[in-house]
Amino acid sequence: MSEKVFLALVGGRSATPTIMGALQFLEEFDRIKFLLCEHPTNIYQTFQEKTIEILKAQKKELIFEKEKDIRIVNGNDFESVYYTIRELCSRNINLKFVNVTSAPQEMAFAVYNYVRENYNEAVVFNVNTNKSQLTPLWGNCSNKLSKKLTVENYVSACAIEIFKRKFKIEELSFNEEQAEKIVNYLVNNVETSDRILSILRTELQKGTPPKTITVKEKDILKENIRREEFIDCIKFLSDNKIISKFNEITYSFRIEKQSDQAFLSGDWLEYFVYLEGKKMQFDSIELSVELNDFKGEVDVFCVHNANALICECKTGKFDTNDLTNLESKAIKLGGKYCVRLLITTSQKVTEELINKAKNRQILIVAGEQLKNIGTILKKQMNDPDFSRS
Structure with missing residues (x-):
């Protein structure tokens, strides 16, 4: 029996729909072919390369020959697309699946017509990452996306790479159980x-x-903190090993490691959001991910049903620059399809900052809302306040 072929049309803002479509049927085809839109920076060739990289990682025997299995065409020229698809998918192949997602209308119509005329048993479909479903346009198949993407897969689909993962629990002076106690204490007493x-x-x-x-002591009083409140908090931190040798009289203590200091300075909030996000059972969630050619890191990165959600975590004050940086990261990671949250310990956020955040499609989560961050993450992943479309 001749090898079964999958055809993917590649355009759009990332390789995610292409990858998700192929993953659903990966065990049912032997060879993959690509029809790419022309692009001045060859971004669609990068998307195609990332797709092969991810698919081959899961199916090493997948057949792909660059000279034979790729064609590039003006996606807005119906006749040119029709001629090119006829060359790429001649009548002697066993074409089984066709993913038309992300292609311009002229390209999709030309391919659809050719496939209907010559391969009427092939399944032609579209992947809707916004609704997390697969829609058959011709033929029968499940509309559920049963195969999932990891954060690393998603980042790769955007033609970006993970440079490093900065947070390492094993580098701290305390264990995971103590770290969880610390972050829960800080959030439950956030004010x-x-x-x-x-x-x-x-x-x-x-x-x-x-x-x-x-x-x-004058600094404690300046913040309207009672002596007992301060001592209780520092003793709790000491009991859980993030600090040591606390002296109640001089208000002094030791901090031994740079990683402990970073945790106390702000990493604790990222870790709290990460732990609560894990409870939501997303397909993938990562903490403190630094990406190539990015300014800063993504504090918490969630992926579910091929949709992305990123969080910027700020302890204390934040400003417009933080909103701008978060927006720029989201644009590179899918634009409107990437949900963005700025999570802060601040009790009050000015109306001006809230409006600036809305203009950038950023949801601000502040103060007492932190206790419900898991529920908020789940809601924004499934039904975001700012539409992905």
Whole structure:
């Protein structure tokens, strides 16, 4: 029996629809062919290469020959597309599946007509990443996306690579159980803990660990923090090993590692959001992901049913630059199809910042809302406040 062939049309803003379509039928075809739209920077060739990379990682025996299985064409020229698809998919192949997602209308119509005329048993379909479903245009197949993408797959589909994962729990002085206790304590007492940590951040920025930090009583009073509240918080941190040698009289303590200092300065909020996100059972979730050619990192990155959601976590104050940076990351990671949240410990966010965030399609989660961050993440992934379309 001749090898079964999958045809993918490649255009659009990422390779995600192409990859998701092929993954659903990966065990049912032997060879994959690509019809690419022309592009001045050859971005669609990059998408095609990423697609092959991901598919081959899951099916090493997949057949693909560059000279034989790729054609590039003006996607808005019906006749040119029709001629090219006839060359790419001659009548002597066993064409089984055709993914027309992301192609311009002229390209999709030309391919659809050719396939209907010559391969009326082939399944022609579209992948809707917004609704997380597959729609058969001709032939029968399930509309469920049963195969999933990881964060790394999704990033690769956007022609970007993960440079490194910055957060490593094993580098901390405390274990995972203690880390979870710390972040839950800080969130459950966020109004007080945020003010205490704002004092500590000032001192933490002076020098590098190992070091002793001493807090002045006047700074505690300036933040309207009672002595008992401060002592209870620092003792809790000490009990869970992020700091040591706390002196209640001098308000001094030791911090031993750079990673502990980073956690106390702000990584704790990222870790809390990550832990709550894991409970939502997304297809994939990663923490502190640094990407090539990006300014900064993605603090929390979630992928579910081929949809992406990214979070910027800010302890203390934030400004318009933080919104701009988050927007620029989202644009590179799918544009409107990438949901973006700015999560902050601040109790009050100005109306001006809220409106600036809305203009960038960013949802701000602040203060007391942190306790419900898991539910918020799930809602925004499935039914975002700002439409993906």
